[in-house]
Amino acid sequence: MARLIALWIVLVSLTDPTFADARLAAPAGLTGDAVRGRALVGDRRKSFCLLCHTGPFPEERFMGNLAPPLDGAGSRWSVDELRLRLVDSTRLNLDTIMPAYGRADGLERVARQFQGQPLLSPQDIEDIVAFLANLKE
Numbered sequence: 001m002a003r004l005i006a007l008w009i010v011l012v013s014l015t016d017p018t019f020a021d022a023r024l025a026a027p028a029g030l031t032g033d034a035v036r037g038r039a040l041v042g043d044r045r046k047s048f049c050l051l052c053h054t055g056p057f058p059e060e061r062f063m064g065n066l067a068p069p070l071d072g073a074g075s076r077w078s079v080d081e082l083r084l085r086l087v088d089s090t091r092l093n094l095d096t097i098m099p100a101y102g103r104a105d106g107l108e109r110v111a112r113q114f115q116g117q118p119l120l121s122p123q124d125i126e127d128i129v130a131f132l133a134n135l136k137e
């Protein structure tokens with residue numbers, strides 16, 4: 001019985017999206033531009049990252065405190081781990097409030113003109129990953 005339970009736990013953890021892959025490789029042929037990535041992270045209408053996160057943006061007067069600071073993200077996570085968090089953080093935490101920036105399906109309450117499109121393009125995501133990877137502690 002104990003063995004069956006152990007097997008069940010292994011199977012569940014293999015099929016559970018939370019455990020599936022904790023990192024995501026870069027799309028072929030794209031390289032990130034960290035300067036553009038910084039501008040995107042600071043863009044409150046496009047990425048709205050700073051609604052929830054703080055970060056090294058001395059020019060910003062108000063930043064969010066609903067999420068961990070972005071400072072040091074490049075020391076805590078590899079580029080592939082950062083990419084996964086941007087593309088679809090629900091794969092790590094089903095209840096997260098962070099938007100799945102690279103996903104276009106399974107989203108709720110999307111205005112008609114934005115349906116079928118991710119919030120950020122693969123190039124935007126590479127640029128942001130390049131910026132975050134430089135944020136070392």
Ligand code: HEC
Pocket residue numbers: 041047048049050051052053066067068069070073076082085086089092093095096097098099101128132
């Ligand atoms: C609506 C709030 C919200 C927005 C907007 C948001 N995030 Fe997050 N983010 C979170 C939360 C909450 C977490 C903590 C992880 C979790 O929810 O499980 C997180 C986690 C992260 C992490 C991992 C932090 C760590 O070190 O553990 C990174 C990196 C990150 N977000 C980057 C971004 C970037 C870049 C953007 C904009 C493109 C963004 N986030 C937009 C809420 C948000």
